[in-house]
Amino acid sequence: MARIIAGVGTSHTPAIGAAVDNGKTDQPYWQPLFKGYEPAKQWMAKAAPDVVIMVYNDHVNAFDFKVIPTFALGCAGEFPIADEGWGPRPVPVVKGYPELAAHLVQSLVLDEFDMTIVNEMQVDHGLTVPLTLLFGSPAQWPCRVIPLAVNVVQYPAPTGHRCYRLGQAIRRAVESWQEELKVVVFGTGGMSHQIQGPRAGLTNPVFDKAFLDDLSGDPERLTRIPPIEYLREAGAEAIELVMWLLMRGALGPRVEEVYRFYHIPASSTAVGNIILESR
Amino acid sequence: MAADKPYEDIPGTWIFDAERARAGYHLNRFLYTLMKESNRKAFLADERSYLEQFKLTAAQREAVRTRDWNRLLELGAVVYALAKLAFTDGRSYQYMASQMTGMTEKDYVDMMLKGGRSPEGWRSKSEREKH
Incomplete structure (x- = not known):
């Protein structure tokens, strides 16, 4: 049977990808960040998952405003890298797992989570930056990736509670797949940040630390954070943290935190990384 | 009855909601086209005629011309689409x-x-x- 062995929470700031792509990782600005991700990369090399379910959001690249799906599951065999305005990132094409994705769709819809099915989709920094942070810069990504795109761009995003419950349903779906597979679920985006308007640059380390603490200890508290609280306390774009709750829901009731890293800044973002193993 | 918008009370912030998305639909469509290198070149070569392809309001057109970023947010641009205009200008x-x-x-x-x-x-x- 397929098993979800762990979850990774990580920011997906585009500037991080640009730093890698332009060979800036040793610069004083970036060096502490990449040093901080080193243990997570080592953990990932050991964990060697067969499949990653990548919970992320598209930033007006795959989805323009004709259609805005709240939850969209990538069912294609591969996902090309989007040109977001400065040329596509020079990273490998992302290989999907259409058979498992189709199983997830069927299981989730019958479990009353109405997923949008996406058979063709470009992926942007929301998906590729987490891959780079955890897998480095290989010639091919070492595992298959099923993208799960969550709308956090147009208000309202799905609630943290809804995301958490979808995560729980994903766990049930994965465990009903017969093949022996190790699956790692990523929750990406955040942490506190605002990248628009006169309030841009807002960060809230107190909010972020409490969020990281409660991911393992009291995720139910986090599922009760209303959307307005993310916006007010942690910045307009901090609503992305609901995607970390989707990841957390997929890990089952008991987890062990095996790594944590927190750093300000990457561009306008407070960067967080956590690894939680299912117990 | 209008939708409840508690976030309008947050200073210095334009939350991209359904109403803003509607007002900014054509503006965001224009910004979305800047994902293509050929479009970025065409826009930079002649901004005014490039914009004529899109049903922008006069205010939106003027805000694009002057790169009035906050005004563009107010008029319905979503920040991720707006970033494509900054990148087209060679800005970060x-x-x-x-x-x-x-x-x-x-x-x-x-x-x-x-x-x-x-x-x-x-x-x-x-x-x-x-x-």
Whole structure:
């Protein structure tokens, strides 16, 4: 049977990808960040998952405003890298797992989570930056990736509670797949940040630390954070943290935190990384 | 009855909601086309005629011309689409953000290096007035 062995929470700031792509990782600005991700990369090399379910959001690249799906599951065999305005990132094409994705769709819809099915989709920094942070810069990504795109761009995003419950349903779906597979679920985006308007640059380390603490200890508290609280306390774009709750829901009731890293800044973002193993 | 919008009370922020998305639909469609290199070149070569392909309001057109980033947010641009205009200009995201805050890019980057902007005084419009 397929098993979800762990979850990774990580920011997906585009500037991080640009730093890698332009060979800036040793610069004083970036060096502490990449040093901080080193243990997570080592953990990932050991964990060697067969499949990653990548919970992320598209930033007006795959989805323009004709259609805005709240939850969209990538069912294609591969996902090309989007040109977001400065040329596509020079990273490998992302290989999907259409058979498992189709199983997830069927299981989730019958479990009353109405997923949008996406058979063709470009992926942007929301998906590729987490891959780079955890897998480095290989010639091919070492595992298959099923993208799960969550709308956090147009208000309202799905609630943290809804995301958490979808995560729980994903766990049930994965465990009903017969093949022996190790699956790692990523929750990406955040942490506190605002990248628009006169309030841009807002960060809230107190909010972020409490969020990281409660991911393992009291995720139910986090599922009760209303959307307005993310916006007010942690910045307009901090609503992305609901995607970390989707990841957390997929890990089952008991987890062990095996790594944590927190750093300000990457561009306008407070960067967080956590690894939680299912117990 | 209008939708409840508690987030309108957050200072210095334009939450991209359904109403803004409707107002900004054609503006965002224009910005979305800047994902293509050939379109970026065509836009830079002749901004005015490039924009004629899209049903922008006069105010939106003027805000694009003057790169009035906050006004563009107010008129319905979503920040991720707006970033494509900054990139087309050869600017960074941080540059665009600094312009929105009225700071120089250097001061903005320095603020971030010092840990970013505290939420104190920025939680609500009334808190902002007192600050």
